[in-house]
Amino acid sequence: MMQDDDLFLKAYLEDRQNIVEEALQRYLPEDGFPSDIYKAVHYSVFNGGKRIRPILCLAAAEAVGGDLVPAIPVACALELIHSYSLIHDDLPSMDNDDFRRGKPTCHKVFGENMAILAGDALLTEAFVLLSRAEKVMLSAERRLAIIQEIANAAGINGMVGGQALDVISEKTGADETILQDIHRRKTGALIVAAVKSGAVMFNAGKDKIQALTEYGMHVGLAFQIADDILNVEGDSRLMGKGTGSDAARNKMTYPSLMGLQQAKEKLNQHVEAAVTSLADFDERAMPLIVIARYIRDRKS
Numbered sequence: 252m253m254q255d256d257d258l259f260l261k262a263y264l265e266d267r268q269n270i271v272e273e274a275l276q277r278y279l280p281e282d283g284f285p286s287d288i289y290k291a292v293h294y295s296v297f298n299g300g301k302r303i304r305p306i307l308c309l310a311a312a313e314a315v316g317g318d319l320v321p322a323i324p325v326a327c328a329l330e331l332i333h334s335y336s337l338i339h340d341d342l343p344s345m346d347n348d349d350f351r352r353g354k355p356t357c358h359k360v361f362g363e364n365m366a367i368l369a370g371d372a373l374l375t376e377a378f379v380l381l382s383r384a385e386k387v388m389l390s391a392e393r394r395l396a397i398i399q400e401i402a403n404a405a406g407i408n409g410m411v412g413g414q415a416l417d418v419i420s421e422k423t424g425a426d427e428t429i430l431q432d433i434h435r436r437k438t439g440a441l442i443v444a445a446v447k448s449g450a451v452m453f454n455a456g457k458d459k460i461q462a463l464t465e466y467g468m469h470v471g472l473a474f475q476i477a478d479d480i481l482n483v484e485g486d487s488r489l490m491g492k493g494t495g496s497d498a499a500r501n502k503m504t505y506p507s508l509m510g511l512q513q514a515k516e517k518l519n520q521h522v523e524a525a526v527t528s529l530a531d532f533d534e535r536a537m538p539l540i541v542i543a544r545y546i547r548d549r550k551s
Contacts, residue, residue: 256541256544259537259541260541260542260545263538263541264301264306264542264545267302267305267306267309267310268301268302268306270309270319270323271302271305271306271309271323271326271327271330272297272302274323274324274326274327275296275297275327275330276297278324278327278376278380279292279293279296279331279376280293281293287361287365288365288368288369288372290361291357291360291361291365291366291368291369292369292372292373292376294357294360294361295334295337295338295357295369295373296330296331296334296373298351298352298354299352299353299354300330300333300334300352302330303474303542303546304326304329304330304333304441304442304445305326305327305329305330305445306326306542307442307445307446307449307467307470307539307542308322308325308326308329308445308446308448308449309322309323309326309449310446310449310536310538310539310542311445311446311447311448311449311450311463311539312449312450312452312453313449313535313538314449314450314463314529314532314535314536314538314539315449315450315453315455315459315535316453316535317449317450317452317453318388318453320388321388321389321452322449322452324380324381324383325380325381325397325401325448325449325452326445326449327380328377328378328380328381328401329377329401329441329444329445329448331373331374331376331377331380332373332374332377332401332405332410332441333441334373335369335370335371335372335373335374335377336370336405336410336414336441337351338356338357338358338366338367338369338370338373339366339367339370339414340414341356341357341358341366342358342363342366342367343358343363345414345418357369357370374405377401378398378402381394381397381398381401382394382398389452393451393452393454396451397448397451397452400444400447400448400451401441401444401448403440403444404440404441404443404444405440405441405444408436408440409436409437409440409441409444410436410437410440410441412436413432413433413434413435413436413437413438413440414437416429416432416433416436416437417433417437417502420433420502420503421502421503424503425503425508426508427508427509429503430503430504430505430508431472433503434471434472434475434476435468435471435472437475438471438472438474438475438478439467439468439470439471439472439474439475440471441471442467442470442471442474443464443467443468443471444467445467446463446464446466446467446470446539447460447463447464447467449463450463458531459531459532462528462529462531462532463528463529465524465525465528466525466528466529466539466543469521469522469524469525469528469543470521470522470525470542470543470546472521473518473521473522473525473543473546473547474546475505476505476514476517476518476521477518477546477547477549479504479505479506479514480505480506480511480514480515480518481549481550481551482504482506483504483506483511484511505517505518518547519547522543522544522546522547525543526540526543526544
């Protein structure tokens with residue numbers, strides 16, 4: 252990215268992260284009964300995440316001329332769903348990861364049983380948030396459309412189905428078509444839902460929604476390919492977790508399937524396709540463009 256883009260991105264992400272962080276603090280109290288589940292939920296959500304999915308939702312809302320206020324509960328719901336998925340992905344029966352973002356994973360701190368319940372709670376609380384999202388500012392019809400979009404992204408045709416395919420592929424192997432389907436569901440579906448929700452809540456036209464859908468699909472695939480590459484050559488100190496775990500588990504990734512250089516070329520293709528999809532937007536879409544390039548260039 253250019254230096255000006257870096258400065259813009261840093262300021263934009265910091266501002267939007269603060270908005271999301273403050274809202275999440277309001278929605279998720281640390282103390283409650285039973286205390287263990289409240290603490291496990293709070294620990295998992297407030298452990299240094301970049302908040303990319305909620306920020307993409309806010310950026311899409313802004314790109315179509317919308318206001319941030321009604322978008323904030325939707326953005327936070329997306330982060331709760333993402334956090335739930337990470338808790339469950341880290342479990343011994345899934346990816347068996349001991350660290351995330353430089354800290355012990357939820358099940359290492361609170362036990363597997365409480366980690367499973369914390370994930371269940373976050374998924375459920377996300378839909379509590381969505382169902383009450385700014386009722387004064389969003390019609391019931393739009394709220395329902397957003398709930399359906401996000402539910403589909405989180406379910407068997409989205410994240411859950413993608414994780415199932417991922418688990419199966421460790422035993423059976425995968426070609427590029429299957430690998431892309433895994434990533435499209437597991438990572439891409441919620442990112443598509445984030446940008447589509449940001450547009451739908453402000454009644455954007457079909458062309459704008461379709462363009463943002465394409466953007467989300469490419470950014471989602473780019474995000475996962477970048478993760479795959481970082482697992483090979485990333486700095487574990489910056490990432491807050493070890494590298495090489497994919498190879499150790501014989502997990503199918505873009506670098507293992509086509510080699511590191513071709514994976515990097517594929518990553519760049521998806522980023523540029525994401526940027527191109529926004530050609531008919533005005534300068535309000537600049538955050539989305541810069542975020543796409545940041546996903547390619549990030550070090551953690």
